[in-house]
Amino acid sequence: MQTLRIVPDVRSSVVEEMPAGQVLLFTSQRGDIEPQLLAHPAVHPFSWPRLLRALRDPDLELIEVAEPLWLGEWVRALRHVALARLLRPRRRVAVATYAIENLDARERCRFPSLDAHPRLGAVVSRVVLAAVGLSVRALDVVVFGTSGAAENYRRAFGRSLRARHTVLTPRLGPCRVCGPVPAGVDLRDRTVLFLGTPSERKGFGVLTDAWERSGAAGRGWRLVVADPSGDVDRPVPPGVAITTPTRREVHELLRRSAVVAMPSVRRRRWREQIGLPLVEGLAHGCRVVTTTETGLADDLRGHPLVTLTTPGDAADLAEGLRRATEPGPRPDTAAPPAGWTKRDVVAWWLDARATAAP
Secondary structure, three states, X not given: OOEEEEEOOEOHHHHHOOOOOEEEEEOOEOOOOOHHHHOOOOEEEOOHHHHHHHHOOXXXXXXXXOOOOOHHHHHHHHHHHHHHHHHOOOOOOEEEEEEOOOOOHHHHOOOHHHOOOHHHHHHHHHHHHHHHHHHHHHOOEEEEOOHHHHHHHHHHXXXXXXXXXXXXXXXXXXXXXXXXXXXXXXXOEEEEEEEOOOOOOOOHHHHHHHHHXXXXXXXXXXXXXXXXXOOOOOOOOOXXXXXXXXXXXXXXXXXXXXEEEEOOOOEOOEOOOOOHHHHHHHHOOOEEEEEOOOOOHHHHOOXXXXXXXXXXXXXXHHHHHHHHOOOOOOOOOOOOOOOEOHHHHHHHHHHHHHHOOO
């Protein structure tokens, strides 16, 4: 074992992207995780005995923990880091994180329970932000998954972020499971796919309004909601299908759908970080209609398959859907995909650790 990753909310894509030589301990799991993926020999539920065994592995070089702005998980991560330092005082294990938080750090450190006491709430928020700023010094190497996350941490913590760091945006294709999209072949259905829970923060209400305005249904298109962990009995507008696919069926839907819609909107204490539907849609060669709320917005401007719209604006989203569903040749995407895989991220961490000054 070369690297150890401790992750909350393990999902299918996390296991699919695991690099060689990594052991993964998960503290919780998403509803979309497939049982066969959890049976992977290097994937285990978190327990302290398992963590102790992993930290005693003489080949272990690096431990990946949750990012600092995920406050509850970060408190747990600091305990794991302290144990690693205690067990290996001479053969130090590097501590890494992959940071994608897009919501302003000051907002992340606010507590709604103190809204009735604004002065106390402001003091507590400043104290928590300062404490997080001090604790980020426990990190040795950091990869930011988006330019938005990197700027967020720079504004909040500045000089406190002493770890070696860089920005490595996600690889936007091809899918590791399905392989490259065949060149010159386009046998996709007239389907706009909404992948995930149809919630307000994911913009589902705005999407249903925009769908009717776009007139796509009258041109033979359908809107499919694929929620692997959801309720198929929820009310949806006429002409909208909702399904609970397996992970294999999710890949099939992505291969066959022409467009993926991810119209995220900001909510208090939540902002879209990256958006797995966006990444997976592009990895499968789909057009993607999304909003500027994703932390990848600045990195995606000019992408031939991406349409960025104004969050919460049904008229603008409808126009984006119209453009994405217009007949015509697909944009040329023959150039190698930009971005980095999880293997690339781990390789950068290990190289940064090896080349760091003693």
